[in-house]
Amino acid sequence: MVKTGIIGMGIRGQMYAESIEQNNQASVEAITEVNNESLEKNKEKFNTKGYKDYKKMIDENDLDAIIVATPDHLHKEPVIYAAERGLHLLIEKPFSNSVSDAEEMHNVISKNKIKCLVAFENRWNPPFVAVKKEIESGNIGEINSINSRLNDTIFVPTEMLKWSKNSTPGWFLFPHIIDMACWYNNKDVKKVYAVGTKKKLISLGIDTYDSMQATVTFDDGTNAVFTTSWILPESMPLIYDCKFEIIGEEGALYIDLQDQMVKHAGKSYKHLSTIGTSINGELTLPPTYMLNSFVDSIVNNTAISADSEAGLKNTKIVEGVHRSIKENKAITID
Template identity: 25%
Template sequence: MKDIIGIGLIGAGRAGMIHAENFVSRVPGARMAGVADNSEEAAKKAADRLHIPYWYTDYRKLLQNPEIDAVIVVTPTKYHKEIVLEAAAAEKHILCEKPMAMNSEECKEMIQAAEEHQVKLQIGFMRRFDKSFRKAKEIIDSGEIGQVVMVKSLTHGPSTPREWMYDIEKSNGPLAEVNSHDIDTMRWLADSEAVSIHAMAGNFRCREAAENYPDFYDTVLMNVRMANGAICNIDGAQGVRYGYDARVDVLGTKGLVQIGGLKETTTVSCTKEHGMSSGIIASWTDLFSEAYVQEDISFVRCILEDTEPEVTGYDGWKAVEIVKAGNRSIKTGGIINLNEKEKPDGEEKKC
């Protein structure tokens, strides 16, 4: 086993560069060895900025580089399956950003490929590595608040979607792009699987997209019943403008755990002219920057120590399963039972 893991980045956008910068200087046992992006300008710019020795416009060439032991896949979701299958076949360990894939069948193929080629497959749910979320999990697991009976998870993002995201068939919509983290948090904190889902949604802030993309929604509420009896609520919105808002309430039989808030700091100013005011978190990059570092550290550690990733392909698959069920509920207006067959993806059952 190598002492230093060579990392290759596939997708040099904003999220990809967050990972790359971490691996350059903040992840023990790792070094950035290459970057691939279908934009030559983006690939070269990333390589120059981070002093990465190799850059490519074709990720397949990156996979052929013997100095690269693991890859970070940060591309649009529709490309994840193809890239992960090829990376596994090339015997590269994989950290794949969320959403894992477009449907359950793709997720299962990715899990199977990683198992067949004996490589690690970790999914990018970085909230599990955030210190506040981890502390909440410790409190819940200790029994301090008793049995978990309700989880309410909210994410509101300030930016409007890029145009490809308007097409639900290509992006799976805000439930995937925004609320995948809430869905994973719900499963993790409730320590159970979803059994039934009802969702409703609307387009209130992106009306220009309505004519060409009538199914697009920028605001969604989803109620979920878990196998252990807990009831959950997911609240998502895009283009809210007021800031980045991520909060969770976990209600137990003996108490409550709350995570997150809008305030950037605990500092509050009070004046006659402006009243009471405080800063607001502007972006997920501000709120979860340290969580990304810890996520990347955990990925390299599981390779070096040959342990299971903290967030597995199974976790990614179950989030996709819930996203797809939520979109079906929005379209039909009905309650979706996850024990039933999902027509586009085949049977929803554990591998």
Template identity: 35%
Template sequence: MPRGRALIPRSACRTVVGKVRVGVVGLGNQGLAHVEALRSVEEAELAAVADVDLARARRVAEEYGVPAAYGSAWELCERGDVDAVVVATPDHLHLEPVMAALECGKHVLVEKPMATRLDEAERMAAEARRRELILAVNFENRFNPPFVHVKELLRRGELGSPLYMYARLSDTLYVPRKMLSWASKTNVAFFLMSHTADLARWYFEQPVREVYAVSLTKVLSDLGTPDAYAAILKFEEGFALLESGWILPVSSPSIFDFKLELVCTEGAVHVDAERETIAVAARSYGYPHLAKLHRVHSLSAGFLREADRHFLRCVMGLAEPVARAEDGVENVRIIEAVIRSSNEGRPIKL
């Protein structure tokens, strides 16, 4: 199986002129967010939605004014008037809709993690290369302003070269217990650490050479999924320490805790993505999360909208993907190594 590292020449990809007709597959929390975001992207025309729950797909279509609703990805992808597909199914169910879209000649934006199996990620990337189609991965924090600003500081040379990074991204118990009906089918390393592993690769711009990780399983033992992971990613020059769990108290003021520190040869940055400069005390105390997606005078704004718009501009031939299929493949390779290292109690070389 190809390792999926060769880049697709931009000139080889079929581009779309005018508005991009988009279909969204998977209408859980993230899929609905994409539908909401795409409604306010002027380059987009929402053509269809699909979900295994056809009644849900029809309700969403009616609510958002989408002309067609389907009960499967194949039905949506077989439409000749769909140019691109956003795949937002659960972590472990990306392969079938992505392959359906690619085989039907559609460009694809797939949610992270690209897959929960490396062979599946490699298969998707190979199919996109073979058909000369765009397959982008929605590592949405590459559009999240504070993390983008860190990248820009690195690009301008104001921080020097990265030396080490610490990142903590954890969720409350609400997520695996209530929000995700499929928590037992994924893993907190795939669900959360995939975000921070991607940021580490993006900042260091080096391949990960070795991974060492530990995990803990107690609170969620009934789901058969670990409570938390800590992992060290070793680069050619430097390292990243990543920590992710999903057992924080439900009473926490935010559904997630997200901190990042990057120390470089000529400076350092500290990012707190949990607190977005606003706290609300009403029936409870909390930090509303507005940066990803929120309404501004009836229009959607936020970094998810920008991620979707960027993908559509790539489909139109106006931009290069910020996160390619190859980034998704390497991310899955790293997270698989995290899980394997914690299971085997030893470092894993990549």
């Protein structure tokens, strides 16, 4: 049994706890949450021990793994504390929003030879997995270019994330689609150029970017273009809109997560989110499949692809995006 502690019981932490409850090889032994109301609610909900201090949780329990589900900018300290004690780690994306912090985290994880999975959940998302298999089959030939956009409605930075001022759509959304491009292309990014807009959210008292656009160049000379925004109107069919286009030398592939096959017409027109629909009471979410893979890797001692090295590379690219915007020039990625 993989005895697990969870740090951060927001939307993601609760989802991971629910997923663990359905995994017969893992258990939620303890949780950490700084909000008193949330801590008490989730202690009762998951029938587990609760702490406000993650160090105390780790020190007082015989744990095998830790899930770090804190906000983007609060990953480093709990990751290092857990890694130094030999605990396996599942870390929310982005791995870090600082390259220096990400390098330190990666070095400690590698030194202690623990398993680490960075939550690039689309590697377990059926449409993206189907495309990966199609690329590997050779049916579209070598990838020539990639175009992708991932947007959220304005509900996300204004209501859902109380800490959005400490993040950007680049840190919150780009890691997903940039990881997919690297996973598909299997190439390293060498250069990035980006632009960004600050207007709408600043007018609402939230000092962060509304949108960002980035062009990255891979080491084989091919390019990918990424667009992200989190100020879409709340009338959108879903809270997010993700499109992906992969153009190969012999064909092309297209992903549209906005259209999930079911549409509802009534007082308003909306799409139903079918990816992740529970069946027979069981979760079918990509993050659930991802967590199950993490547990399996611990139980069976198998390798993880979305590891701390992938997380570090991703952080270097996304930090490069932000540097490019600030410095108004192309940035070389080491």
